[in-house]
Amino acid sequence: MKYFDDKSGNRWSIDLSVGHLLDIKSQLKIDLLDDGSKIPGDLGAWVSILYIVLEDQIEQRSMKPKDFAKQLGGNVLQSAVDAFMEEYADFFSHLAPAKAHLVRGLWSKLKELEQAKEKIAVDALGKVSFNLVELSE
Secondary structure: OEEEEOOOOOEEEEOOOHHHHHHHHHHHOOOOOOOOOOOOOOHHHHHHHHHHHHHHHHHHOOOOHHHHHHOOOHHHHHHHHHHHHHHHHHHHOOOOHHHHHHHHHHHHHHHHHHHHHHHHHHHHHHOOOOOHHHHHO
16 A cells, blocks of 8 residues: 655555556546556546545545545645556556566656656756846837
8 A cells, every 4th residue: 555645734545456447447448457558648647547546535535526636736646646656566566576567667767758858858948048128028
């Protein structure tokens, strides 16, 4: 079981089950049970995945889906997705160790790719210069 804290400091536990993965497949058409390479790239899909996995906790806290989403700032969403991916890899560690290794490797490479893209953007912005005074005229 993995954890993350939302913007208000509420702790959420991710305890992945086959039922969750089947719900993700049926509701979102993302097959994480049989195809570990289907890791979503868009943030909206991640919010939906987290909602499915945390639905019981959300209901226990009498939260609406929109209220839950409002608790997911950028850093919180990143922590939540990281926790999900750790739990997802752990889910397969005994059932299919090779798949667990694949999931960990894919997630690691995706994070490296994001860091490389960030560095390229920062480097490119560092080369851009402009005069704010001239732009305001």
